[in-house]
Amino acid sequence: MGRDLGADGLHPYDGQLTLDGDDKPIARIHFAFAPDMPEDMRMALVQGVGSAIARHL
Template identity: 80%
Template sequence: MTERPYTDEDLRAEAARQHATLTEDPDFVGVGERMEDAWVGSVETEEDGSGRTWAELLADDGDWDGPYEEAQGKIHDLINGAANVSEWAVNLGADGLAPYDGQLTLDGANKPFARIHFAFAPDTPEAMRLALVEGVGVEIARH
């Protein structure tokens, strides 16, 4: 018996529960406030200085149905509709793993029907990561 009345699994479960709660019904105004100074990735380039924040790209004219608020609403909806991966995220962090950019998407007729995400220990060589992702993809393609 341990010195504490709870297990590591209890800690992970509570962390996952709280993590999920943070994404439930996000504050609409807060979403807009956090957008202001955030860079818009598709127009952010260092070479030509075209980088823009959401506030620069979509000037907030104070109108509640302007382009800024439209984007804010779409971001809010994406957060609300996001899959609850809290338990997965907490367990990755607790195990010292980090999500990998590479993923496998299995396409259906008009949209993906499955997606496989990978996570690795930080010291895993890139060649090994890539080999695993590609290897899984090859095996799936065989079937």
């Protein structure tokens, strides 16, 4: 199984990225960030990952 989201001093992020298919979730990505990472940078990273995945679905 994957590592704890709080590993390496990272803090779990309240936001998550859910990928839907046929009206139901098919995958969910949870994020954890360094505590000093600005909120706008966190949001940009989550949105960027979502956009990159969407281009390939």
